[in-house]
Amino acid sequence: xLDPKFLRNELEDTAKRLAARxxxxxxxxISSLEEKRKKLQVETEELQASRNAISKSIGQAKAxxxxxxxxxxxxxxxxxxxxxxxxxxxxxxxxxxxxxMSIPNLPDDAVPAGADENDNVEVRRWGTxxxxxxxxxxxxxxxxxxxxxxxxxxxxxxxxxxxxxxxQIARLNRALGQFMLxxxxxxxxxxxxxxxxxxxxxxLLGTGQLPKFGEDLFHTKPATEEAQSLSLIPTAEVPLTNLxxxxxxxxxxxxxxxxxxxxxxxxxxxSYGRDTRGLIRQHQFDKVELVQIVHPEQxxxxxxxxxxxxxxxxxxxxxPYRTVVxxxxxxxxxxxxxxxxxxWLPAQNTYREISSCSNMKDFQARRMQxxxxxxxxxxxxxxxxxxxxxxAVGRTLVAxxxxxxxxxxxxxxxxxxxxxxxxxxVIG
RNA sequence: GGAGAGAUGGCAGAGUGGUCGAAUGCACCGGUCUUGAAAACCGGCACGGGUUUGUAGCCCGUCUAGGGUUCAAAUCCCUAUCUCUCCGCCA
Numbered sequence: 001x002l003d004p005k006f007l008r009n010e011l012e013d014t015a016k017r018l019a020a021r022x023x024x025x026x027x028x029x030i031s032s033l034e035e036k037r038k039k040l041q042v043e044t045e046e047l048q049a050s051r052n053a054i055s056k057s058i059g060q061a062k063a064x065x066x067x068x069x070x071x072x073x074x075x076x077x078x079x080x081x082x083x084x085x086x087x088x089x090x091x092x093x094x095x096x097x098x099x100x101m102s103i104p105n106l107p108d109d110a111v112p113a114g115a116d117e118n119d120n121v122e123v124r125r126w127g128t129x130x131x132x133x134x135x136x137x138x139x140x141x142x143x144x145x146x147x148x149x150x151x152x153x154x155x156x157x158x159x160x161x162x163x164x165x166x167x168q169i170a171r172l173n174r175a176l177g178q179f180m181l182x183x184x185x186x187x188x189x190x191x192x193x194x195x196x197x198x199x200x201x202x203x204l205l206g207t208g209q210l211p212k213f214g215e216d217l218f219h220t221k222p223a224t225e226e227a228q229s230l231s232l233i234p235t236a237e238v239p240l241t242n243l244x245x246x247x248x249x250x251x252x253x254x255x256x257x258x259x260x261x262x263x264x265x266x267x268x269x270x271s272y273g274r275d276t277r278g279l280i281r282q283h284q285f286d287k288v289e290l291v292q293i294v295h296p297e298q299x300x301x302x303x304x305x306x307x308x309x310x311x312x313x314x315x316x317x318x319x320p321y322r323t324v325v326x327x328x329x330x331x332x333x334x335x336x337x338x339x340x341x342x343x344w345l346p347a348q349n350t351y352r353e354i355s356s357c358s359n360m361k362d363f364q365a366r367r368m369q370x371x372x373x374x375x376x377x378x379x380x381x382x383x384x385x386x387x388x389x390x391x392a393v394g395r396t397l398v399a400x401x402x403x404x405x406x407x408x409x410x411x412x413x414x415x416x417x418x419x420x421x422x423x424x425x426v427i428g
Numbered sequence: 429g430g431a432g433a434g435a436u437g438g439c440a441g442a443g444u445g446g447u448c449g450a451a452u453g454c455a456c457c458g459g460u461c462u463u464g465a466a467a468a469c470c471g472g473c474a475c476g477g478g479u480u481u482g483u484a485g486c487c488c489g490u491c492u493a494g495g496g497u498u499c500a501a502a503u504c505c506c507u508a509u510c511u512c513u514c515c516g517c518c519a
Contacts (some may be wrong), residue, residue: 004477038478038479041477041478041479041488042478042479042487044488045477045478045479045487045488045489046487046488048487048488048489049486049487049488051499051500052487052488052500054499054500055446055498055499055500056446056447056500058446058499058500059445059446059447059499059500060446060447062446063446063447068499071499072499074499075499078499079498079499228508228509247438248438248475250438369476373438373456375457377483378456378457378473379483380438380474380475
């Protein structure tokens with residue numbers, strides 16, 4: 001959520017900055033609601049003030065043993081007038097809040113302007129794509145031939161866009177998650193967390209999945225009418241970031257760096273034609289998530305280091321990649337600046353997204369009321385939050401199958417993963 | 429699943445329906461003392477919002493959340509959520 005002051009005092013300027021990311025702010029509508037709000041709120045508070053004054057004088061008169069009948073007469077229909085104003089104001093505030101919660105974050109000034117992914121800017125490249133002296137296969141053919149990827153049974157058990165993994169491929173998937181977690185906890189200073197995969201509505205509002213993107217999630221159907229519906233997490237960013245919701249953190253405890261390996265669930269609504277084959281776009285996949293809660297002055301540096309942490313995994317796995325900075329038009333809802341890391345996939349002869357690292361600044365913190373006590377004035381101030389994939393395990397598996405394939409269809413196990421595979425050097 | 433108890437400021441913890449936004453302690457901030465620190469002593473210290481040029485003043489709201497009773501609710505009533513204790517069941 002943006003600072004409400006932006007909508008009150010800097011509406012035009014805010015609209016201009018949002019236009020850069022392709023979002024049109026309804027300035028006329030908001031300013032007319034704001035005007036009404038201001039008037040109504042003042043009126044309501046004035047009524048409350050006079051009611052409070054009368055009630056207080058009743059108390060004082062009673063304490064002195066005076067007759068309160070004349071004061072009671074003053075009360076009149078104050079109560080019903082007040083109730084009406086209050087209801088009207090509450091409805092207006094609800095409307096304004098809904099609008100505020102649906103406005104995306106402002107892009108950072110350093111973010112390149114652009115309309116879509118074609119305007120993203122490559123910032124660096126690492127590694128050289130290997131040249132193969134045989135015809136490369138894609139990860140589906142490789143995985144199915146090794147009896148490691150079983151799409152048919154996944155469809156039978158659940159439906160499309162789910163996977164059953166077996167044997168050494170299943171083990172490789174597990175090894176990848178373990179390896180990533182170990183690297184982030186032992187070398188990058190993150191604390192491992194085990195978190196719920198089902199979260200409540202407040203958490204989803206906090207990180208920005210709600211109110212706008214409910215259709216991207218899987219929701220549980222509550223057993224009773226009154227019970228609240230829980231939703232499956234689309235990323236561990238949700239539970240990890242919400243750890244600091246409604247808390248005031250000691251400044252000395254910043255930065256907080258958390259990581260978790262979880263399954264992630266996405267309904268992929270509206271992407272029916274895309275990446276239908278293979279593991280690239282699944283309803284369920286494993287991901288190691290990195291989250292940092294930092295002092296506002298440090299968030300841009302933190303974004304650089306968090307992105308580097310994700311890149312370090314690819315370097316350790318010796319997978320070629322490139323890093324791009326997303327343009328204003330391609331960024332996610334809550335992000336002010338995002339780096340995407342794209343891994344080389346030989347079968348597609350292109351780089352594909354494997355990690356997305358974002359600085360959300362105070363956008364989530366304001367929704368979550370996540371604050372720290374500022375040493376400077378001893379007052380609570382909003383923290384900045386960052387998150388990134390470190391990495392998406394399923395897509396890393398794809399990258400390994402394709403980049404480490406041999407002419408005979410076997411897969412060489414990357415050196416750093418061998419300890420996690422019982423010393424196995426080749427899957428075949 | 430059954431029975432009971434509870435939820436108050438950063439934390440702990442008082443609070444007869446009427447100057448209660450809330451005692452007290454800890455933590456924190458400033459000061460005195462000290463070569464420095466500690467201790468002791470003095471002072472300050474909840475959060476959000478409105479109005480405003482204003483981090484000044486004034487006003488409003490907030491004692492888990494949402495309803496209700498009342499001129500007036502932390503305090504009374506209802507509902508939800510969560511926590512704790514006991515019983516049952518269970519990986």
